[in-house]
Amino acid sequence: MTGRRSINQATTISSRLRSPLVSLIVPVYNEEAAIGLFMAQVNAMVRRSDTHFELVFVNDGSSDNTLSVIKAFPSSCPMRLVDLSRNFGKEAAMTAGLAMSKGDAAVPIDVDLQDPIEVIDQFIVEWKNGHDMVYGVRESRGCDTPMKRNTSVLFYYIFNKLSRDKIPENVGDFRLMDRKVIDAVLSLEEKNRFMKGMFSWVGFKTKAVPYHRAPRAAGNTSWNYWKLWNFALDGVIGFSSLPLRVWTYIGAFISLFSFLFIANIVFRKLVFGNPVDGWSSLMVTVLFFGGIQLISLGIIGEYLGRLFIESKNRPVYLVDTVEEFEAHAENVDEAEATEFSRRSCRETA
Numbered sequence: 001m002t003g004r005r006s007i008n009q010a011t012t013i014s015s016r017l018r019s020p021l022v023s024l025i026v027p028v029y030n031e032e033a034a035i036g037l038f039m040a041q042v043n044a045m046v047r048r049s050d051t052h053f054e055l056v057f058v059n060d061g062s063s064d065n066t067l068s069v070i071k072a073f074p075s076s077c078p079m080r081l082v083d084l085s086r087n088f089g090k091e092a093a094m095t096a097g098l099a100m101s102k103g104d105a106a107v108p109i110d111v112d113l114q115d116p117i118e119v120i121d122q123f124i125v126e127w128k129n130g131h132d133m134v135y136g137v138r139e140s141r142g143c144d145t146p147m148k149r150n151t152s153v154l155f156y157y158i159f160n161k162l163s164r165d166k167i168p169e170n171v172g173d174f175r176l177m178d179r180k181v182i183d184a185v186l187s188l189e190e191k192n193r194f195m196k197g198m199f200s201w202v203g204f205k206t207k208a209v210p211y212h213r214a215p216r217a218a219g220n221t222s223w224n225y226w227k228l229w230n231f232a233l234d235g236v237i238g239f240s241s242l243p244l245r246v247w248t249y250i251g252a253f254i255s256l257f258s259f260l261f262i263a264n265i266v267f268r269k270l271v272f273g274n275p276v277d278g279w280s281s282l283m284v285t286v287l288f289f290g291g292i293q294l295i296s297l298g299i300i301g302e303y304l305g306r307l308f309i310e311s312k313n314r315p316v317y318l319v320d321t322v323e324e325f326e327a328h329a330e331n332v333d334e335a336e337a338t339e340f341s342r343r344s345c346r347e348t349a
């Protein structure tokens with residue numbers, strides 16, 4: 001068994017060294033303004049690298065001209081354009097991209113250039129050194145507000161306290177995954193796809209590469225605090241049952257405490273003949289326990305709701321069309337690319 005595994009391992013690593021194919025997975029949602037700059041940088045990387053690339057764009061139900069801008073744009077490597085039937089969210093779009101990728105490895109990357117393209121070279125070096133998953137660690141988050149940074153620190157702290165599968169701090173989806181990691185992630189059939197957690201759950205040999213996260217090159221983020229809160233909730237609930245189990249202990253503690261309290265009241269009544277405490281203390285107790293019970297019910301509801309969604313077993317995403325584009329020989333520099341993108345936006349508007 002061990003022998004077979006080491007033969008497989010050896011085969012995989014040698015295929016990495018022989019001109020491998022790396023798929024760039026790019027989920028896009030209303031990104032017409034960012035595509036030109038992104039393509040210019042990808043084209044430059046493809047031209048200078050000895051690795052083969054393919055681009056897998058996943059249009060996540062954009063309502064602007066994203067789709068036609070991508071189609072109009074010349075790419076220096078083969079390109080696949082997966083158009084989903086509506087907006088399913090970034091996690092679903094990324095899953096679609098991974099499923100549609102053909103590479104020996106894949107790199108999910110944001111189109112807004114917040115994940116610097118040149119870091120991919122370092123990912124590939126570490127991959128060729130035998131690491132199956134090479135993830136980028138954000139060294140600086142200067143472009144995020146202090147509020148976003150603090151809530152993010154809090155999230156990682158709570159998640160890693162509650163979940164058995166730890167996720168490294170300041171790590172996003174920007175990473176390189178070997179084919180075996182991609183297949184492992186795709187074999188997880190859950191509908192609630194908290195990718196960061198899934199990437200850490202599958203394991204394999206990992207390596208961190210630090211990088212500086214840039215501000216958005218163009219367009220606006222589609223995240224707000226409400227969406228982030230729900231994303232965090234999906235993560236914690238998808239990867240830990242502790243919030244559910246903790247009520248057993250809270251309940252046991254409160255029961256024990258109330259027995260002692262009852263004994264105390266009976267004792268005081270029998271020995272000292274004290275009257276029962278008044279209305280205020282009764283109300284406080286009723287309200288307090290009413291609140292506690294509603295919180296615990298709400299938490300059960302969060303799990304039950306997700307269980308309900310999982311039990312329907314609907315697909316994570318639906319594909320409308322898939323189009324293939326061959327590599328374009330033309331060299332397009334950054335200025336031309338921006339102008340090209342502007343022109344395509346105007347023409348398709």
Ligand code: UDP
Binds near residue numbers: 026031110114221
């Ligand atoms: N995205 C997507 N579907 C969505 C929201 C975002 O495919 O419903 C894509 C978006 O086009 C971008 C990437 O996910 O390429 C990251 O989004 P964004 O920059 O808004 O997130 P942030 O960097 O602010 O976390």
Ligand code: MG
Binds near residue numbers: 110112114216221
């Ligand atoms: Mg971004």
